Amino acid sequence: MRIQHNIMAMNAYRNYNNNTSALSKNLEKLSSGYKINRAGDDAAGLAISEKMRAQITGLQTAQKNVKDGISLVKTGEGAMQEVQDMLNRMVELATQSANGTYDNEVDRDNLQKEVDQLKTEIDRIADSANFNGIKLLDGSLAESKVDLTSATIGGADGTITNVAATGAKSDITVAAAGTTGDHKLTVEYATADGSLKKVELTYNVKNTTGANNQATAIRDAISKNAELSAIFDVGGTAAKVELTSKVTGEKGAKVVSMSSDDTGVITATNAAVTAGTNAKTTVDNIAGVRANDSITLNGKTYEFVNKAGDKTSIDGATAVVLGKDPDATVAALNAALDGTGISVKNDGGKFMFTADQNGAGLTLQIGDTSDDYNQMTVKIGDVHVQALGLNGVSVASQDAAQAAVKSIKDAINTVSSIRGTLGATQNRLEHTQNNLSVMTENIQDAESTIRDTDVADEMMAYTKNNILVQSAQAMLAQANQVPQGVLQLLQ
Template sequence: MRIQHNISAINANRQLGINNNSVAKNLEKLSSGYKINRAGDDAAGLAISEKMRSQIRGLDQATNNANDGISLVQTAEGALNETHSILQRMKELATQSSNGTYQNDVDRENIQKEVDALKSEIDRISTSTNFNKINLLDGSLGAGEATGPVANVTAFGKTMNIEGLAEGTKVVFVQNADNGTDTDAVSASLSGDTLTIALTYGESTHATTATVEDVQAAIQNIAALKDAKVTGATGALTTATNGSAVGTFEATGVAKTDTSVATKATDIYSADGKIKLTSTKDGQTGIASFTFASNAAGGAEGVTVTDAGAVTINLLDAKDYSAEDINAQLKAAGVDWKVEFSGKLAGTAFDAVTGFGSSAKTVADGTGTSGSLTLQIGAGATKDQQVSLNIGNMSSKGLGLDSISVATQDAALSSIQTIEDAINKVSGTRADLGALQNRLEHTVNNLGVTSENLTSAESRIRDVDMAKEMMEMTKNNVLTQAAQSMLAQANTQPQSILKLLQ
């Protein structure tokens, strides 16, 4: 028997320390409610839990963001409701003034006063409607569009811009004799890269007088130029009054005009208007040109894109294609454009489409930045976690009402269509806002469900099972008490040696 080292006491003391540490951990988990209080409890579990916590908090804030977005949309849409009411009243007044039973200098003058007051109220609504000091209806949230090619031409004493032409188009104004028919006329034709606009003059002293609107209508009769606009000039264009030779007035090459709010690439039309290519995304598309190429059976089919952004749409000669067929190929190739045409065309038919065939069609990308408002509706920084809100200029100028007049019967008649266009524009904007609000409401619901499920998963990893931990603590308490008793017994063992001295 030995008394220098009480091995039994040492062992019992070590076990007592282990049990005390176990009880301390039990108490820590039970008092905090967490199974993982430090990395040493579960290093991998802690890392997973913290990532989930980050995602959950991001989702909860995204829910608040989406709700704020709904509030903003409701504010804008509510203001436009009153703008709609004002426009309906203006339509009523224009229709009233169009009636022949009113005098210009008395009745229509008074009607015009109310129209002017209503325009002022539309302007006030557009400038004063804001959410958290962010103006909503003054056009600052408008996405803008690419200005595209613009021809600046001077003819018949007028200077004007013609928008919507293909880049590189030449514009030629001519005048033609009417061969005795003595009728005013404006016509336009497109041949290759030259747009010819002809004004017909009458015999002897009869000069043709045409308006800018007449010129625009003639250009828009060409299918490929149906979206062209003539701006920057007012009044009439008047031809010479004699039989002079056909004159060429200012053939000007078209140059792309950049704009600080451009966000969309310019649409591309085939010269005969059969095919239209439109960008499906905002901003620069990264595409430089389009070419259609037909191939015999067994040849290439599909879309190829070079590093320089040249797109070739390879089609089989004997196969018929719808716009949906080609759009599927463009999407698969990652090209953010879509093609539009009616019915189906055989692969060989694209060679016959003016302006496409085997020649490349140049893309004019929009430039600049968008004024749109971006809502963060997710926990990540990717595009699919964001949604853009665009609201156009809802002022009287933005709605085309700044120069509207009902002071005469003719002016009132022409104002009716202008007001109807404004009503349709406001309706379209409200529809966009309503669609976005419904989307955001679904977003809020989805974010809530995702946050709930992630919270449940994080709880399973991080939270303690109270019943199980209490059971463990009870066991460890019993072991601690047992270790204490055994330590007391071990401490009494050396005393038995004294009995040998009796």
């Protein structure tokens, strides 16, 4: 019998500490409601849970974004309802004035006064309709495009040439050297926004080591890669690999480098990039422009005048002051086009019009990641009188009124098309909101399964550990009594 070390008491004390620690964790989980309160409780579960929490937060915020987007669309569409009502009234007035029973100087003059007031109110609504300070109907959210329908240069019809947009094309020549089998290909490219990205993939060369077979294997592998095939059109024949950006224009994606672990197949010196070009429209002879010449762009007319303050000969046209040289004239035209998303340059003596490739419209963040598919662009057309083609509409004569009926009905169709687009956008956003809600609910359920305490299970463990603590206390007391038997031996 030993008295220096009471092994039984030490054993009982160790079990007591273990049980007390387990009981403490039971109480912590029951009181907090979480079964993972620190990384030590479940490191992997904590990592998964925190990732899910970030996703849930993103989805909940995206739902708020979508609701704001729906409110914006409703605001714009509601304002256009009143515009359409006024257009319907203008059709009524034009049809009325087209009847031969009215007098020009009295009856039609009064009808024209109401038409003028309605046109002024349409412009006021186009200028004032906004959501949180963002103008909705003034054309700032309209799709940037170049639609040059007519041009008068030097008193004669100007020559209009349209050039389609192209994407940046990267040509890579594949050498004949190489081996069969699997090889790793690394493609580094610059996206449309200028950021650099790198993709690694595997391609397989079969049968021979010829350059054509190498190139074919590389083209096939790139075509099957989800990331690269979404950004580039893959082409080329024989020993050529051509990657053309799907984003057209000067800012399209470009291949920075391509390399293979199969030495000599691709070298840094055999790749060439042909820059993409934006869609453009040109009009000849800037130097020949004179006063009263004009261009009609996206439904708006711009007329050149000799000096500031000169009136235009075309009703409702925007005046553009002629410069002392072609570049000054181009600068004046750019000033007039400010805010339209269109810019003009002097291209070898020609006007060259291009649309802003950054894109007009309002981008909504409708998902929890920065991927393109989680972003949506809302575009709303310009409903100014001039954009609707109504700036020259008159009912002051019977002939003018008859012509006005068609112009106003065309404007009604334009507004209806814009409203239809917004209605479709609203329906899409409502479905998006429902989907986000369901995703949030399901991910929250999964996160709860990982992180939340199962109270029934934890109470069973608590009861067990509580009994074990009491039992260990009792056994520790008994173990402490055992060494006293030594006293009997010493008597």
